[in-house]
Amino acid sequence: MPDVVLETSGLSRHFGGVVALDNVDFLLRARELRCLIGPNGAGKSTFFNCLTGLIRPSEGHIFMRGDETTGWPVHRIASLGVGIKTQVPSVMDGLTVHENIWLAASRHHRHSDDAERRTDEIIARLSLGPMSHQFLAHLAHGERQLVELGLVMTGDPWLVLLDEPAAGMSPEDMVRIGEILREINETAAMIIVEHDMKFVRSIASRITVFHQGRVLLEDEMERVMSDPTVRDIYLGRTA
Amino acid sequence: MTAVAVPVTLVLPQVIDSYTLTVLAIYAMLALSLGLVWGYGGILCFGQAAFFGLGAYGYAIGALNVGESTIALIAAVAATAAIAAVLGAMMFYGRLGDVYLAIITLVVTLILYRFMSSTAGDAYVLGKARLGGFNGIPGFPTLHVPGNPSAYIWGDALYYVCAASLVLVLALVTLLLRSGFGRVAVGIRENETRMGLLGYDVRARKTLLFTIGAAVAALAGALYANWGEIVTPRLFGLTQSAEIIIWCIVGGFGTRLGPILGAASMGYLKFLLGQQSLVDNTLVMGLILILVVLFLPRGLVPALEGLWIAAWQRMPARQMQRRRRNLA
Numbered sequence: 370m371p372d373v374v375l376e377t378s379g380l381s382r383h384f385g386g387v388v389a390l391d392n393v394d395f396l397l398r399a400r401e402l403r404c405l406i407g408p409n410g411a412g413k414s415t416f417f418n419c420l421t422g423l424i425r426p427s428e429g430h431i432f433m434r435g436d437e438t439t440g441w442p443v444h445r446i447a448s449l450g451v452g453i454k455t456q457v458p459s460v461m462d463g464l465t466v467h468e469n470i471w472l473a474a475s476r477h478h479r480h481s482d483d484a485e486r487r488t489d490e491i492i493a494r495l496s497l498g499p500m501s502h503q504f505l506a507h508l509a510h511g512e513r514q515l516v517e518l519g520l521v522m523t524g525d526p527w528l529v530l531l532d533e534p535a536a537g538m539s540p541e542d543m544v545r546i547g548e549i550l551r552e553i554n555e556t557a558a559m560i561i562v563e564h565d566m567k568f569v570r571s572i573a574s575r576i577t578v579f580h581q582g583r584v585l586l587e588d589e590m591e592r593v594m595s596d597p598t599v600r601d602i603y604l605g606r607t608a
Numbered sequence: 609m610t611a612v613a614v615p616v617t618l619v620l621p622q623v624i625d626s627y628t629l630t631v632l633a634i635y636a637m638l639a640l641s642l643g644l645v646w647g648y649g650g651i652l653c654f655g656q657a658a659f660f661g662l663g664a665y666g667y668a669i670g671a672l673n674v675g676e677s678t679i680a681l682i683a684a685v686a687a688t689a690a691i692a693a694v695l696g697a698m699m700f701y702g703r704l705g706d707v708y709l710a711i712i713t714l715v716v717t718l719i720l721y722r723f724m725s726s727t728a729g730d731a732y733v734l735g736k737a738r739l740g741g742f743n744g745i746p747g748f749p750t751l752h753v754p755g756n757p758s759a760y761i762w763g764d765a766l767y768y769v770c771a772a773s774l775v776l777v778l779a780l781v782t783l784l785l786r787s788g789f790g791r792v793a794v795g796i797r798e799n800e801t802r803m804g805l806l807g808y809d810v811r812a813r814k815t816l817l818f819t820i821g822a823a824v825a826a827l828a829g830a831l832y833a834n835w836g837e838i839v840t841p842r843l844f845g846l847t848q849s850a851e852i853i854i855w856c857i858v859g860g861f862g863t864r865l866g867p868i869l870g871a872a873s874m875g876y877l878k879f880l881l882g883q884q885s886l887v888d889n890t891l892v893m894g895l896i897l898i899l900v901v902l903f904l905p906r907g908l909v910p911a912l913e914g915l916w917i918a919a920w921q922r923m924p925a926r927q928m929q930r931r932r933r934n935l936a
């Protein structure tokens with residue numbers, strides 16, 4: 370199957386006695402957009418962090434475009450062409466928007482002119498021009514999320530992993546983020562961990578539901594939403 | 609910045625004797641090495657004195673064995689850099705947290721202090737050099753014109769060599785910080801995880817920066833050996849380790865000028881206080897440190913920069929931007 374970009378088999382992770390991730394088989398095809406949902410503590414971030422190399426799985430294997438990447442350090446996985454945003458926003462607070470994006474661009478462009486051009490391109494694409502010389506620490510939450518998305522897309526990744534990209538965003542910001550994600554998805558496969566069901570509904574095609582460290586269900590949007598078990602475990606949550 | 613450095617270097621000997629100035633230039637270089645590693649790289653090294661001491665000892669041992677200064681100087685810097693590379697790789701590839709790194713670097717320094725102090729016996733001889741325990745190593749050949757071992761460089765000439773080395777190191781550090789490597793190092797200081805997620809090998813880059821910092825400290829150490837004409841375990845002492853950090857905090861981390869001016873001014877003050885017995889100099893140093901931390905938490909140079917920028921507040925925004933970047 371040449372068009373599989375990501376595959377895991379029997380992926381597990383324990384934290385002491387806690388089984389955070391339990392024997393997960395997962396498959397993602399080129400240019401697919403997949404949302405991971407599930408209640409708090411379901412193991413979404415643990416699964417996500419195993420993929421990115423931020424934590425090592427206790428058991429199982431991960432393959433990306435045919436390479437086994439299990440246990441690789443995060444910079445090696447990123448260098449394959451994987452764009453990553455973790456659940457906790459992670460930007461260079463003491464640097465400006467331009468400097469942040471430049472650092473992402475410089476990883477992929479040896480010549481500083483090329484890096485500079487790419488930086489300007491991304492800043493223009495995200496309409497961040499007016500604040501390009503402001504420090505990240507001085508920006509609003511939504512703008513910082515946007516810059517982080519810029520960091521993720523600068524390297525033209527073929528696989529994009531996003532843990533809660535819409536968390537804490539205003540409705541307008543969410544619309545904007547949704548548009549950008551669709552744009553990125555034109556060239557990259559994507560996994561998005563998300564709680565906000567409205568947001569998921571606005572972007573999703575296929576959905577994987579995590580529950581207690583396992584994959585409970587994997588199906589199209591509408592079928593997942595009407596599944597009684599999914600409704601049960603989400604009861605009481607803001608939908 | 610170099611344009612200012614050169615005239616200052618030439619004028620200073622008219623005001624302060626060159627023997628004192630020499631050691632101030634050396635201290636400034638040592639502080640700059642920590643300023644690079646800690647201030648720009650975010651590596652909390654509490655043991656910069658270890659590399660200073662190793663550079664000094666390396667020079668003394670090398671000079672006694674080859675009977676000549678050029679090779680000894682180069683070998684001292686290279687050997688220290690190699691040791692730092694190994695130590696750095698162990699710490700950074702071992703994913704040590706900031707606090708543990710600080711502790712380990714300090715412990716390494718204290719171990720070197722203990723070890724060098726206990727090398728009085730006949731067993732501790734490296735070639736023609738006796739390590740000499742607490743009394744250290746005296747009587748090694750000092751700096752001379754390369755290729756001419758009888759043309760010693762001392763007095764005013766040694767000052768000019770040290771000052772020129774400082775200016776050269778400052779210029780190289782400036783170039784390094786403007787390069788891609790330097791900008792990435794600052795990115796790592798700001799957010800290590802993020803830089804890893806962007807595909808940068810944080811461990812390798814930190815190891816390299818740590819090694820470069822150690823090499824600069826070692827050069828300062830080798831020059832110090834020439835100034836003092838003796839090396840002793842005190843170079844690895846707790847006082848020396850703490851002083852480097854105090855210089856940088858007073859002058860201001862995150863700038864190049866801060867550590868240099870911090871080291872030179874605190875070093876000179878210590879020298880002045882050493883000439884009287886009315887007040888204890890550690891007390892005064894401590895007091896200055898506390899006052900700076902309380903009232904100028906970013907240090908003297910950033911505070912002065914702030915004033916300078918405030919004075920230019922009315923400038924058009926674009927000109928300001930350029931000015932700020934030049935200052936950084």
Ligand SMILES: Nc1ncnc2c1ncn2[C@@H]1O[C@H](COP(=O)(O)OP(=O)(O)OP(=O)(O)O)[C@@H](O)[C@H]1O
Pocket residue numbers: 384387388389407408409410411412413414415416456
């Ligand atoms: N570093 C850790 N040490 C110990 N336990 C952990 C650790 N990380 C996660 N866990 C546990 O593993 C389980 C799965 O956590 P995970 O963060 O993957 O859930 P999640 O689905 O991302 O939840 P959320 O929606 O709140 O982000 C939880 O029970 C959590 O307490």
Ligand SMILES: [Mg+2]
Pocket residue numbers: 413414415456
């Ligand atoms: Mg999570």
